[in-house]
Amino acid sequence: xxxxxxxxxxxxxxxxxxxxxxxxxxxxxxxxxxxxxxxxxxxxxxxxxxxxxxxxxxxxxxxxxxxxxxxxxxxxxxxxxxxxxxxxxxxxxxxxxxxxxxxxxxxxxxxxxxxxxxxxxxxxxxxxxxxxxxxxxxxxxxxxxxxxxxxxxxxxxxxxxxxxxxxxxxxxxxxxxxxxxxxxxxxxxxxxxxxxxxxxxxxxxxxxxxxxxxxxxxxxxxxxxxxxxxxxxxxxxxxxxxxxxxxxxxxxxxxxxxxxxxxxxxxxxxxxxxxxxxxxxxxxxxxxxxxxxxxxxxxxxxxxxxxxxxxxxxxxxxxxxxxxxxxxxxxxxxxxxxxxxxxxxxxxxxxxxxxxxxxxxxxxxxxxxxxxxxxxxxxxxxxxxxxxxxxxxxxx
Amino acid sequence: xxxxxxxxxxxxxxxxxxxxxxxxxxxxxxxxxxxxxxxxxxxxxxxxxxxxxxxxxxxxxxxxxxxxxxxxxxxxxxxxxxxxxxxxxxxxxxxxxxxxxxxxxxxxxxxxxxxxxxxxxxxxxxxxxxxxxxxxxxxxxxxxxxxxxxxxxxxxxxxxxxxxxxxxxxxxxxxxxxxxxxxxxxxxxxxxxxxxxxxxxxxxxxxxxxxxxxxxxxxxxxxxxxxxxxxxxxxxxxxxxxxxxxxxxxxxxxxxxxxxxxxxxxxxxxxxxxxxxxxxxxxxxxxxxxxxxxxxxxxxxxxxxxxxxxxxxxxxxxxxxxxxxxxxxxxxxxxxxxxxxxxxxxxxxxxxxxxxxxxxxxxxxxxxxxxxxxxxxxxxxxxxxxxxxxxxxxxx
Numbered sequence: 119x120x121x122x123x124x125x126x127x128x129x130x131x132x133x134x135x136x137x138x139x140x141x142x143x144x145x146x147x148x149x150x151x152x153x154x155x156x157x158x159x160x161x162x163x164x165x166x167x168x169x170x171x172x173x174x175x176x177x178x179x180x181x182x183x184x185x186x187x188x189x190x191x192x193x194x195x196x197x198x199x200x201x202x203x204x205x206x207x208x209x210x211x212x213x214x215x216x217x218x219x220x221x222x223x224x225x226x227x228x229x230x231x232x233x234x235x236x237x238x239x240x241x242x243x244x245x246x247x248x249x250x251x252x253x254x255x256x257x258x259x260x261x262x263x264x265x266x267x268x269x270x271x272x273x274x275x276x277x278x279x280x281x282x283x284x285x286x287x288x289x290x291x292x293x294x295x296x297x298x299x300x301x302x303x304x305x306x307x308x309x310x311x312x313x314x315x316x317x318x319x320x321x322x323x324x325x326x327x328x329x330x331x332x333x334x335x336x337x338x339x340x341x342x343x344x345x346x347x348x349x350x351x352x353x354x355x356x357x358x359x360x361x362x363x364x365x366x367x368x369x370x371x372x373x374x375x376x377x378x379x380x381x382x383x384x385x386x387x388x389x390x391x392x393x394x395x396x397x398x399x400x401x402x403x404x405x406x407x408x409x410x411x412x413x414x415x416x417x418x419x420x421x422x423x424x425x426x427x428x429x430x431x432x433x434x435x436x437x438x439x440x441x442x443x444x445x446x447x448x449x450x451x452x453x454x455x456x457x458x459x460x461x462x463x464x465x466x467x468x469x470x471x472x473x474x475x476x477x478x479x480x481x482x483x484x485x486x487x488x489x490x491x492x493x494x495x496x497x498x499x500x501x502x503x504x505x506x507x508x509x510x511x512x513x514x
Numbered sequence: 515x516x517x518x519x520x521x522x523x524x525x526x527x528x529x530x531x532x533x534x535x536x537x538x539x540x541x542x543x544x545x546x547x548x549x550x551x552x553x554x555x556x557x558x559x560x561x562x563x564x565x566x567x568x569x570x571x572x573x574x575x576x577x578x579x580x581x582x583x584x585x586x587x588x589x590x591x592x593x594x595x596x597x598x599x600x601x602x603x604x605x606x607x608x609x610x611x612x613x614x615x616x617x618x619x620x621x622x623x624x625x626x627x628x629x630x631x632x633x634x635x636x637x638x639x640x641x642x643x644x645x646x647x648x649x650x651x652x653x654x655x656x657x658x659x660x661x662x663x664x665x666x667x668x669x670x671x672x673x674x675x676x677x678x679x680x681x682x683x684x685x686x687x688x689x690x691x692x693x694x695x696x697x698x699x700x701x702x703x704x705x706x707x708x709x710x711x712x713x714x715x716x717x718x719x720x721x722x723x724x725x726x727x728x729x730x731x732x733x734x735x736x737x738x739x740x741x742x743x744x745x746x747x748x749x750x751x752x753x754x755x756x757x758x759x760x761x762x763x764x765x766x767x768x769x770x771x772x773x774x775x776x777x778x779x780x781x782x783x784x785x786x787x788x789x790x791x792x793x794x795x796x797x798x799x800x801x802x803x804x805x806x807x808x809x810x811x812x813x814x815x816x817x818x819x820x821x822x823x824x825x826x827x828x829x830x831x832x833x834x835x836x837x838x839x840x841x842x843x844x845x846x847x848x849x850x851x852x853x854x855x856x857x858x859x860x861x862x863x864x865x866x867x868x869x870x871x872x873x874x875x876x877x878x879x880x881x882x883x884x885x886x887x888x889x890x891x892x893x894x895x896x897x898x899x900x901x902x903x904x905x906x907x908x909x910x
Contacts, residue, residue: 347769373743
């Protein structure tokens, strides 16, 4: 309970800094972060005083789970009247000034905002996405423990997959083996992602040219997918000897995700791809040396870009041609696209409690993708590598 | 290609009827419906003339997949300039009147709308959700064929599950068996849902009191789930003899979902639950008689409500107490929460091409949920039952 009280307090501090009178939280993951409950409703956090979680359903479940006081939402009209009461002291304080209330504009559908505007016509709505995402960027000890648990489970799944991988099996068979294993260990069935239109079940398994296909997915290697109706991740392509097999698979245990990648081959890789794989490991080793409080996020990306350039692999780095992505890594936690982003323009200095997945990869059109990805927690003095799976090109 | 041209034409007709000058489509499922491609971008459909799909990534994939002309999106500023060109004839036509352009306000995040408003300051944005959802409500022959294929696969999975079900196994083990089977058959890994914050992987498997737990999920039986971080669907509860086991599991093959429920028991059910199950079958038989063009959707729900009342089961119908849901069924297609909804206030008359999942269920707190769910296509003269799995209480 203390954990959640602290989260609310930190949010209130930020609201006051930004001259916001409150924040109305509605997204399931943010609700869970601040209350411990993912039931449907509206969490109102004033810039000072008690937060209230107005719950549509299930009220019973929310009362059981939530660290914040729960009130049944009732009808939307009744909700409006109740909000007017809750907001009355804020209005009195504000005087003639309009109240400014933040909401999660990065995920909140327009219709939902319009409903809020209708019940609270005298409020000016502001975008609270960054405030919330920045708070969630720094993980508590309890959160780190949960990510470690996901890392433990996914390592067992990778070991299982290495044992099961055979030439002649399809990418889909391989990923469904992964999925069965992690599901039985408590994987919730998907990895939550905040980005609009982005879907991740368990990541991707891609071999040869299927892995190298460009995709809509906002990452260096989305994969071919099953059809135009699911155009990323594993396909029905048969895995062959002598080609790179990219295993970019994670899981979500008790809400928290781990994200990691290993490259495998049955037999051996062509020399240039093997060298590119080695470069990805050299990059991640070199980046690790910079992983400590104070390093500015974009420096990590720029550094990796330079190393890829020096290895003569600029054109292949993090995708190919028009489909290259412009980052080296991303925060993970309850979602797999959290802050900080390791990319140009992200000037956050690393801080203890940040958790980042770092994924230098090289794409060779028609041939495949090689690379490595580990997740790290930033500590007071450097980093803790959360990914425990063995490194190196996995030769089977 | 003709299929997609027809969809665009029908959309344009609706836009003209509603005095809209165009529609800007961004959601992945809607993009796929109108173009055949799910790549990331903006599909602009003017009320007359050529539609253009402005693609961020992957342009190559979109060019390969899309039935609509593809243009690379480029930078957002370049996109604004290009849009100004595309909109120029519409502006000329409009004269001093503001252009009215629709977008999917039910799913579009506020930030995304704000970006569009910034590049097109002279446009008045309108909610196009209902226009699009009403078009998608009527399925083509090609769409029906895909839903039949999903129905075929899920039937095989149910047969497999009936064979595998044992007292002593957990709900999670059972659903992961289902999931492995359908995944290998090409299930995309999740069942897409339009509703804000709603997540469905493959539905739920719930036994005894775990199935009867209220949940945030917008359906009659969400299930207990794995933890507060995933508070619906299967749990780690052990399945026992003599209790109802609700199998509400679907799959999504090549984009189209099927949704169905069967009730199983190891041994036999207490008399009152067995009778409630029979009532659910009586309701679905009786509702089938009304499944033909012209029947108003809400009448189906009201009729089922009356039958539940006459059976003395009002309090248990479609959930219990404050957590009852107020519908009998819902449209399915690319998403599992499509129109029409079989609920009060939905005055759509049934039409050929509609596909609905009908799910009368009874919840007994602490004891479990019983019921049945079939998916149906409305035909010219009545219905086609798409669900092919055997009915009746499944006794194991």
